[in-house]
Amino acid sequence: MDKILSLALGVLFSSVGMAQGLPAAGFPHLQREVQGQTITSKELPAAELTFSKNFQYLGGQVVNLYGNADAEQHLFVSGASSGMVRSFYWVQFEHFLPTNKMTYDCALTRTTDIGGLRFIYDVKSFPNYEAVQTDYPASDGAAIAKLLAQHNLSFPKRAARVRMFHLPTADRRTELMIIYGELLPEDSRVPVGNNGLALDDASPDSARMLLDRAREGLTIRKR
Numbered sequence: 369m370d371k372i373l374s375l376a377l378g379v380l381f382s383s384v385g386m387a388q389g390l391p392a393a394g395f396p397h398l399q400r401e402v403q404g405q406t407i408t409s410k411e412l413p414a415a416e417l418t419f420s421k422n423f424q425y426l427g428g429q430v431v432n433l434y435g436n437a438d439a440e441q442h443l444f445v446s447g448a449s450s451g452m453v454r455s456f457y458w459v460q461f462e463h464f465l466p467t468n469k470m471t472y473d474c475a476l477t478r479t480t481d482i483g484g485l486r487f488i489y490d491v492k493s494f495p496n497y498e499a500v501q502t503d504y505p506a507s508d509g510a511a512i513a514k515l516l517a518q519h520n521l522s523f524p525k526r527a528a529r530v531r532m533f534h535l536p537t538a539d540r541r542t543e544l545m546i547i548y549g550e551l552l553p554e555d556s557r558v559p560v561g562n563n564g565l566a567l568d569d570a571s572p573d574s575a576r577m578l579l580d581r582a583r584e585g586l587t588i589r590k591r
């Protein structure tokens with residue numbers, strides 16, 4: 369799993385599917401609009417995120433993470449119409465609830481700039497990325513995996529991903545997370561480690577290549 373908060377309660381789903389859909393009564397609703405390849409966020413951060421036409425918008429949902437935070441998730445995918453996706457962008461606008469004083473304390477040090485937004489990031493490879501996401505049923509990764517499953521899709525198994533975080537506020541209680549991931553064919557030269565191999569250290573050339581691909585398919589324009 370890419371991220372776990374602390375207390376394990378439950379995950380609540382709403383607005384599964386296209387952003388134009390109506391949320392279930394009593395559940396949080398999507399705050400960002402999606403038109404074509406573009407997610408428009410009016411705040412936190414105020415920006416337009418546009419993805420390559422090679423990617424199809426699969427849907428959005430709002431999930432509650434362990435009673436501590438709400439996360440608005442959006443997913444763009446490429447590849448077959450069923451089975452494992454070839455590559456994906458998982459976008460997550462997340463904020464802690466007023467009931468706690470928690471903050472996002474990312475220990476990552478590498479940074480990249482996309483459209484004037486500063487992201488801290490890391491790059492890892494996995495022998496079974498799908499299993500990592502579904503190990504914890506109440507996690508954000510499990511929520512995205514369920515969204516994929518509703519479309520007869522799944523995360524790739526042997527895969528690499530670039531995970532990027534932007535913190536739009538000084539109090540560090542809100543974040544934008546973007547994960548770009550892709551299937552690694554058996555003959556790929558990208559090394560893979562059993563527990564998730566940190567490519568930034570183990571294979572810097574592979575990490576740079578994957579970061580370049582993540583940046584190539586994404587355009588950000590601040591509003």
